[in-house]
Amino acid sequence: MSKPLSDHDRRKQISVRGLAGIENVAELKQNFNRHLHFTLVKDRNVATRRDYYFALAHTVRDHLIGRWIRTQQHYYEKDPKRVYYISLEFYMGRTLQNTMVNLALENACDEAMYQLGLDMEELEDMEEDAGLGNGGLGRLAACFLDSMASLGLAAYGYGIRYEFGIFNQKIVNGWQVEEADDWLRYGNPWEKARPEYMRPVHFYGRTEHHPDGVKWVDTQVVLALPYDTPVPGYRNNVVNTMRLWSAKAPCEFNLKDFNVGGYIQAVLDRNLAENISRVLYPNDNFFEGKELRLKQEYFVVSATLQDIIRRFKVSKFGSREIARTDFSKLPDKVKRKIQQNSFLCRTGCRWAWDICVRTCAYTNHTVLPEALERWPVDLFAHLLPRHLEIVFEINRRHLENVAAKFPGDNDRLRRMSLIEEGGQKRINMAHLCIVGSHAVNGVAQIHSDILKATVFKDFYEMEPHKFQNKTNGITPRRWLVMCNPGLAEVIAERIGEDFIRDLDQLKGLRKYVNDEAFIRDVAKVKQENKLKFAMHLEQHYKVKINPNSMFDIQVKRIHEYKRQLLNCLHIITYYNRIKKEPNKQWTPRTIMIGGKAAPGYHTAKMIIRLITAIGEVVNNDPVVGDRLKVIFLENYRVTLAEKGIPAADLSEQISTAGTEASGTGNMKFMLNGALTIGTMDGANVEMAEEAGEDNLFIFGMRVDDVDELDKRGYHAEEYYNRLPELKQAIDQIAGGFFSPKQPDLFKEIVNMLMHHDRFKVFADYEDYIKCQEKVNALYKNPKEWTKKVIFNIAGCGKFSSDRTIAQYAREIWGMEPTLEKLPAPDDKP
Numbered sequence: 001m002s003k004p005l006s007d008h009d010r011r012k013q014i015s016v017r018g019l020a021g022i023e024n025v026a027e028l029k030q031n032f033n034r035h036l037h038f039t040l041v042k043d044r045n046v047a048t049r050r051d052y053y054f055a056l057a058h059t060v061r062d063h064l065i066g067r068w069i070r071t072q073q074h075y076y077e078k079d080p081k082r083v084y085y086i087s088l089e090f091y092m093g094r095t096l097q098n099t100m101v102n103l104a105l106e107n108a109c110d111e112a113m114y115q116l117g118l119d120m121e122e123l124e125d126m127e128e129d130a131g132l133g134n135g136g137l138g139r140l141a142a143c144f145l146d147s148m149a150s151l152g153l154a155a156y157g158y159g160i161r162y163e164f165g166i167f168n169q170k171i172v173n174g175w176q177v178e179e180a181d182d183w184l185r186y187g188n189p190w191e192k193a194r195p196e197y198m199r200p201v202h203f204y205g206r207t208e209h210h211p212d213g214v215k216w217v218d219t220q221v222v223l224a225l226p227y228d229t230p231v232p233g234y235r236n237n238v239v240n241t242m243r244l245w246s247a248k249a250p251c252e253f254n255l256k257d258f259n260v261g262g263y264i265q266a267v268l269d270r271n272l273a274e275n276i277s278r279v280l281y282p283n284d285n286f287f288e289g290k291e292l293r294l295k296q297e298y299f300v301v302s303a304t305l306q307d308i309i310r311r312f313k314v315s316k317f318g319s320r321e322i323a324r325t326d327f328s329k330l331p332d333k334v335k336r337k338i339q340q341n342s343f344l345c346r347t348g349c350r351w352a353w354d355i356c357v358r359t360c361a362y363t364n365h366t367v368l369p370e371a372l373e374r375w376p377v378d379l380f381a382h383l384l385p386r387h388l389e390i391v392f393e394i395n396r397r398h399l400e401n402v403a404a405k406f407p408g409d410n411d412r413l414r415r416m417s418l419i420e421e422g423g424q425k426r427i428n429m430a431h432l433c434i435v436g437s438h439a440v441n442g443v444a445q446i447h448s449d450i451l452k453a454t455v456f457k458d459f460y461e462m463e464p465h466k467f468q469n470k471t472n473g474i475t476p477r478r479w480l481v482m483c484n485p486g487l488a489e490v491i492a493e494r495i496g497e498d499f500i501r502d503l504d505q506l507k508g509l510r511k512y513v514n515d516e517a518f519i520r521d522v523a524k525v526k527q528e529n530k531l532k533f534a535m536h537l538e539q540h541y542k543v544k545i546n547p548n549s550m551f552d553i554q555v556k557r558i559h560e561y562k563r564q565l566l567n568c569l570h571i572i573t574y575y576n577r578i579k580k581e582p583n584k585q586w587t588p589r590t591i592m593i594g595g596k597a598a599p600g601y602h603t604a605k606m607i608i609r610l611i612t613a614i615g616e617v618v619n620n621d622p623v624v625g626d627r628l629k630v631i632f633l634e635n636y637r638v639t640l641a642e643k644g645i646p647a648a649d650l651s652e653q654i655s656t657a658g659t660e661a662s663g664t665g666n667m668k669f670m671l672n673g674a675l676t677i678g679t680m681d682g683a684n685v686e687m688a689e690e691a692g693e694d695n696l697f698i699f700g701m702r703v704d705d706v707d708e709l710d711k712r713g714y715h716a717e718e719y720y721n722r723l724p725e726l727k728q729a730i731d732q733i734a735g736g737f738f739s740p741k742q743p744d745l746f747k748e749i750v751n752m753l754m755h756h757d758r759f760k761v762f763a764d765y766e767d768y769i770k771c772q773e774k775v776n777a778l779y780k781n782p783k784e785w786t787k788k789v790i791f792n793i794a795g796c797g798k799f800s801s802d803r804t805i806a807q808y809a810r811e812i813w814g815m816e817p818t819l820e821k822l823p824a825p826d827d828k829p
Contacts (some may be wrong), residue, residue, distance in 0.1 A: 028112040031059045053126035068239035082154045085337045088140040091133025093638025102232040128183040131165030133555045134284040146475040147801040149233035149240040152819035155285045158304040161244035164279040169635040174612035185811035189412040191227045199224045199306045216386040218761035223248040224303035237822040245303045247276035283598045285371040331358035335813040362433035408500025439812045444662035444683040448471045472662040473801035483642040487526040503800035510794045533647035546626040549588035558597040558604040561659040572729040587776035594633025613738040646672045653678035656759040658703040664815040667799040691795030695788045699771035700764035719762035751805040
């Protein structure tokens, strides 16, 4: 087998990475040395690899600055409508390579580093991931920022600058152990602090009612300090801003009433205020109800709204004078998109409420009841007493409207109230979002339909015009051009480079589905990616894997609804079959499962332990050899996804139908030439429509079947007794076959699967196993396999986040995307 090209050689031959002009390279080398000297205060004798990374990052950042300032000047002069994307998570990953791709600097930087005797990949590996997200929701926000900039929208991402992002996962003796993610330890070259835009945020206190209005008094103040990160569009000279707030105690914090002995303690107590932005809550699809989390939500919303209103009032660039005071025009200039449920409104009168509704739009990301926020009224009263009064007033008016439309329907009033009675009173934040927004959307067609039919049925019947669908997407810059340059180049050779900003053009690949040379090129790129990833795994996991085996990958947060356990049952079944007939021609597989479990989610942690236990048995069985390997991918994150996804043959998207809102990993695998085995859930449904259902491996119950089974009652024992291979697998887990030193280790998992499995793993087992047999059969025919891959890549156009954002812009925000370029900084305006 031919040795894969070195990355340096491959990059040199790739057009989509920009041209390395001689002047360009010389200038980059000069700036690199200047930053090493003046910014890092080092010379080549003492500089470390990290110093070289920082020097390169600052060099690339220099190319952003002029464009960034110009973009903001352009917005002030043209005064377009602005969109504000508010999210508690932005899972950005690394910035260096993405910036080079979007500015067409990659080849020039690569050549400059090569001439300086440095290895670009080694430098890129020094960058910390900005892990300010848990999974899909946070990564979606990052893709959306890329698309909004690439479509020339005046957009701002607003969130929290967590000091510690999603924890680093270590696997110790098969168990997940969490480590703090100190991502800012060495500094962040991409951010710029903006203390001049610091904003006060108030908490606690009490309300006083006077004839002239209500006052919120005796509050505790925390300052929100903004840090700005540039967000470059793809080769259009647009650079937008992500503004993340950091909590700072005011200078007088706790010092007003200190006595002689209390000064030191008062200064130490500043930490309490600053804890707000200390750490990201590591829960995905689960609501914990902690006071600190509510504080974080109000902190980001309050600071952001103050900033939006400041910007609305000031219209000319660089001016601080107030030019606008008529707030009735606010919805014409501002659209706020609220991720998930972090939404609070500080308004008390009808015109203010009308402005709020016309300005805000709400995106729902889950139907799991345990994920929807329901804040205890007592906690809310303690932290935000004035806001609770406002929420009660919003609810009173809302229920008046409901009663007028559905007179006498008291049960409906109870269901639709923003306040849940019974036991502890709670505020249903999803209900508040719907009432306070002019548009509500789900993130895949099936998800939006389920919202209208079940979770928000009453609200849909009341205001059907509010409800829409916006199927999620991914940015093809990071998820194809950057992470899979070989495939991007093979595509560009056939259909040109414009697909990078108009992914629909991938349809043009359909005419090459029987082209021998194209089939060969696509297969060759996949094989190179697999070899590279195999080398990475050998280095990091000390497992030698067969690069000719099928790379079968399931990477996502560990959760019962995502059914990593169903995957485990297939692994055990396949293992048992190989053991039973060791001389048969089995399709070799390397099965990789990766993802983090929330630290407090016991079952998810046990699932990880089961996967590692199965791996210990399977990987050390000489009868099986390299026909089956099981690897748990430790510390799955954006950067590992960028390495693993291009190498995948099979993508596992096997959630119970009706539980995964959309999924975006599914789209990344599809775009990178993997075939999907999956249920008709989330965006899988639309992927099957776009690529042709015959080109995916679809199995299992549909949403209607799941509903039907719920009505009949799901009885796991029936499947256990009827299916001998399932019984054998469960008995092995229960009997300690995979944990001989602790035979009872997995009793809880077995008990859950047998007696209280909400996600019906056994009900889909038989069809899943049959479907996996079809996968094995097709993999033995590489040409037919690759043809299906081409159909999948050609069907990916819909799943660009550019399409998603263009729909949001036109159908919710009232904005028109543009592919026009702004002038470059060195162009005459």
